[in-house]
């Protein structure tokens with residue numbers, strides 16, 4: 688697939704996808720979301736890749752769904768066209784970790800996209816929000832569901848109902864963001880995190896992602912049971928034996944992703 692709206696690169700074992708519609712502050716249209724889904728799934732199937740990053744520009748990660756593209760939609764366009772579901776959720780099928788490296792605006796669908804990534808590293812100029820209410824619509828790609836889980840019901844209601852934006856420090860305090868870094872260090876820090884993850888045993892990385900995500904979908908007892916099964920399964924890997932042996936022999940582990 689030839690990409691018009693994203694830039695796709697590999698840096699060692701890390702796949703980097705840069706949203707690239709600068710004139711529209713990376714507003715997310717169907718074409719961009721098709722390309723993003725394609726690139727994510729291609730990296731997921733690429734044995735050389737251990738982690739992915741989605742980023743935008745210094746001014747905007749993404750300022751939301753493309754308002755110009757959806758302004759004339761009627762109910763049937765949205766419902767029969769399966770708007771959002773048809774191409775916004777490919778990221779949920781990706782089994783390797785995806786980090787959002789966010790500078791500038793992450794609004795509406797842009798904020799929802801960051802929340803579908805596994806964790807968020809924010810530049811100190813990042814701004815998060817769900818301002819759809821100003822357009823007389825609502826978050827349509829999980830914002831009303833993922834935001835309260837990430838930052839509490841009270842803050843989620845505040846953001847969704849008043850449309851106010853939350854800066855990077857507030858987002859970190861609230862738990863949406865794992866860390867805040869200076870803007871000029873955003874890619875360096877995110878790449879370092881992604882490279883660290885990519886140096887681990889891939890099947891175990893995937894098990895951890897799977898287990899943490901299960902905590903959002905199940906009760907505690909069921910979630911711990913699921914974790915325990917994966918923990919036991921890790922003892923069936925070559926890499927578990929290598930990792931523990933290397934520790935005892937005081938040498939770096941040589942993981943083989945099996």
Ligand code: CO8
Nearest residue numbers: 710711712714750751752753754755771794795796827828
């Ligand atoms: N859609 C389309 N174009 C946009 C968008 C957008 N979301 N955001 C910015 N642009 C365009 C502007 O129209 C402008 O284009 P032009 O130069 O041709 O006039 C260009 O980007 C630059 O924008 P501004 O001049 O407005 O830049 P400012 O720095 O003055 O302001 C803001 C930046 C505050 C980010 C402002 O652009 C803004 O408020 N944007 C809209 C934010 C918004 O409402 N986002 C929510 C969109 S709705 C949504 O996401 C629904 C999600 C539903 C689920 C997902 C469905 C796909």
